[in-house]
Amino acid sequence: xxxxxxxxxxxxxxxxxAGAIQEAGRHPEVIEKIYGILNGILGILNExxxxxxxxxxxxxxxxxxxxxxxxxxCRYKIDFQKKPEQAAKDMERLFAVFEAxxxxxxxxxxxxxxxxxxxxxxxxxxxxxxxxxxxxxxxTVDNDLPQTxxxxxxxxxxxxxxxxxxxxxxxxxxxxxxxxxxxxxEVMGRAAGWIAAGSILARRTPTDAPHVVLLPExxxxxxxxxxxxxTTVDALKYCIVVVGEGIxxxxxxxxxxxxxRLDAFGHPVLAGAAERLAELVQAKLKTKTRTVKLGYAxxxxxxxxxxxxxxxAAACGESAVRAAVAGQSGYMVKLVREQAAPYKWSTAxxxxxxxxxVEHLVPRDWISEDGLVPNDKFVEYARPLIEGEVHPPAEGGxxxxxxxxxxxxxxKLPARG
Amino acid sequence: xxxxxxxxxxxxxxxxxAGAIQEAGRHPEVIEKIYGILNGILGILNExxxxxxxxxxxxxxxxxxxxxxxxxxCRYKIDFQKKPEQAAKDMERLFAVFEAxxxxxxxxxxxxxxxxxxxxxxxxxxxxxxxxxxxxxxxTVDNDLPQTxxxxxxxxxxxxxxxxxxxxxxxxxxxxxxxxxxxxxEVMGRAAGWIAAGSILARRTPTDAPHVVLLPExxxxxxxxxxxxxTTVDALKYCIVVVGEGIxxxxxxxxxxxxxRLDAFGHPVLAGAAERLAELVQAKLKTKTRTVKLGYAxxxxxxxxxxxxxxxAAACGESAVRAAVAGQSGYMVKLVREQAAPYKWSTAxxxxxxxxxVEHLVPRDWISEDGLVPNDKFVEYARPLIEGEVHPPAEGGxxxxxxxxxxxxxxKLPARG
Numbered sequence: 058x059x060x061x062x063x064x065x066x067x068x069x070x071x072x073x074x075a076g077a078i079q080e081a082g083r084h085p086e087v088i089e090k091i092y093g094i095l096n097g098i099l100g101i102l103n104e105x106x107x108x109x110x111x112x113x114x115x116x117x118x119x120x121x122x123x124x125x126x127x128x129x130x131c132r133y134k135i136d137f138q139k140k141p142e143q144a145a146k147d148m149e150r151l152f153a154v155f156e157a158x159x160x161x162x163x164x165x166x167x168x169x170x171x172x173x174x175x176x177x178x179x180x181x182x183x184x185x186x187x188x189x190x191x192x193x194x195x196x197t198v199d200n201d202l203p204q205t206x207x208x209x210x211x212x213x214x215x216x217x218x219x220x221x222x223x224x225x226x227x228x229x230x231x232x233x234x235x236x237x238x239x240x241x242x243e244v245m246g247r248a249a250g251w252i253a254a255g256s257i258l259a260r261r262t263p264t265d266a267p268h269v270v271l272l273p274e275x276x277x278x279x280x281x282x283x284x285x286x287x288t289t290v291d292a293l294k295y296c297i298v299v300v301g302e303g304i305x306x307x308x309x310x311x312x313x314x315x316x317x318r319l320d321a322f323g324h325p326v327l328a329g330a331a332e333r334l335a336e337l338v339q340a341k342l343k344t345k346t347r348t349v350k351l352g353y354a355x356x357x358x359x360x361x362x363x364x365x366x367x368x369x370a371a372a373c374g375e376s377a378v379r380a381a382v383a384g385q386s387g388y389m390v391k392l393v394r395e396q397a398a399p400y401k402w403s404t405a406x407x408x409x410x411x412x413x414x415v416e417h418l419v420p421r422d423w424i425s426e427d428g429l430v431p432n433d434k435f436v437e438y439a440r441p442l443i444e445g446e447v448h449p450p451a452e453g454g455x456x457x458x459x460x461x462x463x464x465x466x467x468x469k470l471p472a473r474g
Numbered sequence: 475x476x477x478x479x480x481x482x483x484x485x486x487x488x489x490x491x492a493g494a495i496q497e498a499g500r501h502p503e504v505i506e507k508i509y510g511i512l513n514g515i516l517g518i519l520n521e522x523x524x525x526x527x528x529x530x531x532x533x534x535x536x537x538x539x540x541x542x543x544x545x546x547x548c549r550y551k552i553d554f555q556k557k558p559e560q561a562a563k564d565m566e567r568l569f570a571v572f573e574a575x576x577x578x579x580x581x582x583x584x585x586x587x588x589x590x591x592x593x594x595x596x597x598x599x600x601x602x603x604x605x606x607x608x609x610x611x612x613x614t615v616d617n618d619l620p621q622t623x624x625x626x627x628x629x630x631x632x633x634x635x636x637x638x639x640x641x642x643x644x645x646x647x648x649x650x651x652x653x654x655x656x657x658x659x660e661v662m663g664r665a666a667g668w669i670a671a672g673s674i675l676a677r678r679t680p681t682d683a684p685h686v687v688l689l690p691e692x693x694x695x696x697x698x699x700x701x702x703x704x705t706t707v708d709a710l711k712y713c714i715v716v717v718g719e720g721i722x723x724x725x726x727x728x729x730x731x732x733x734x735r736l737d738a739f740g741h742p743v744l745a746g747a748a749e750r751l752a753e754l755v756q757a758k759l760k761t762k763t764r765t766v767k768l769g770y771a772x773x774x775x776x777x778x779x780x781x782x783x784x785x786x787a788a789a790c791g792e793s794a795v796r797a798a799v800a801g802q803s804g805y806m807v808k809l810v811r812e813q814a815a816p817y818k819w820s821t822a823x824x825x826x827x828x829x830x831x832v833e834h835l836v837p838r839d840w841i842s843e844d845g846l847v848p849n850d851k852f853v854e855y856a857r858p859l860i861e862g863e864v865h866p867p868a869e870g871g872x873x874x875x876x877x878x879x880x881x882x883x884x885x886k887l888p889a890r891g
Binding site for chain 1: 649764777861
């Protein structure tokens, strides 16, 4: 079997790999070798296989609390639409590598693009009559995969972000003076606002932060936004705003793009949505405004991971292997919410055809009528996903994460042309 | 007795208040009432006293893991130089409030300005022949107070920042592709680079992040900086840079100020040092660059506080009360490093006259010759300060911090004119 990671890292993506490796170890009668791939599809093309059975047992277990992609990842896409010739050549090479190493199980942990790749490989195997079982394992902080209740990685990012909002609010409110102040926190999310929305979990009482949450799904309404900041500062002396980096105006233009400034390539400088909003608040309301941009810090913050998230991520890896061993192929593992309260979940399979290239956004009726905060429907959905703390082992006051030995598997093919 | 907080909040400032309150409770023969002040000096002027003996015992204990200023804080300065009339009026009012409530012990938790205020109050009491014992308690994430080995609050901010660097590096390195990428993390520090320097603790092996640490103490050298980023990306495929927000060029101009853009008040827009550096790297090296700006998130990140820091902060509060009860006044509590390894510390007193308005910067010989990273001397100094994890109690997946009841003390004076 072969397991690979793809796309942007998360705090929980390694837990899925750990689950898959551990489950594979329970089926020695059919899975003789457990290989990993360095840097996703790129690694297969380069025949960069590693032998995961050479890793120490506690290293594999430690992957469950280790952030980012332990195997390495990439954003390489096999694109039959835009680059058909290259795509055909890549596919040829993938199957040459599969055959050379007698790969019969392939697990791909990733988001939208990766599930599309998994589907393509599954279909190609059928066409070639090559016995290969392909199962996708969901992963994305963006939470934008369809069919699954939510995506592994999402619970951890919103737990970290909500904790940050809670702490920044404690800070800003304790400095609250007569003039009032505003803090704008920018989080990830180009098209989908799931990450920004999750920050609402920091709110325990109606006056708690965040006071405004701007999602890319809702066109930015400057007048409404400024009015809400003003009334909040008037009432509480401070206001915390969370903004998804991809928010757009009514014309669909990203707020972050500053057309008055061009970079070295002649593109508008992406100053960041928070910076733009801060300029606006300071100019129009004369309120002192500071910004926070969490950037990459949020998606790999394993020191603040959700125990629910990492358990679900590991279970997705295990389920994928069980499904493949049972003869399934062409599916993605999904998370199913069995019960809302108390929260109960299970895993199931879903046809990759209904997943690849479909983007799942925050439903309009999970957002308040004025479009400025997620509502109770969203909170009910998201609340259980951040439950439980993971405390990675510490050494010298810092988390001690696992680094794999990555023992290389001998190459059997000539280098890629 | 009266205890007040001042200046920017930290993850450990409440621990000092908790220590002071708990120690005061051990001296009922001399300390009859334990009062707090809302929002620092402003609160004294407004006679906003609260009765801390009305708080629940576990709330006081909970202050040790609760971030930001639980009593509220302010940046109000009694400025005898610039506003002598207002300052004289303010001082008159302070002592009216002290007398009205028979305040005989005054503890002020704060940074540079606050220690100056504490000194002024001590001197004024002597002049008036009013029996008052004044002890300052150090607090500042900036770590820029002189005489003390380090400041409570500092260990926690660098523990959080180093954790962030560690995790961002795991993320960026796992995405490392042939083109390479750079991530620039902006941290606090206008004049002193202590916070930026602390991020070096994330480095466990010579190739670990951070690869470049830019301190406000060292004039920014563009050529040297770009060269270091380039060689790092060439070697590792990625580069992590940490920058103190206040870095300046050789002419002493802040890099963050963008003079090509003016805000509504005609001042240069402060785009942020990280954004300016990212533009530079992308323009000159054509390397994909992303930024993180931790802002307020770093100074109140109690979920990632240092146990050493909170223990020291609490001890400073206790020592202050013990010193005052023993008859001392006009001192600040300082931390003394008794032994480097294993680290041992104690508290002592230092004359406020030698502390107020003196700024302590990172020594030049604690920074590498090329000025691009702190050296082993710094690491030896900072390493013990981040030891030990504090896990605040969680509720619903988020930290449950303490909110004081703030039971008001009846006012005895007419409102301030």
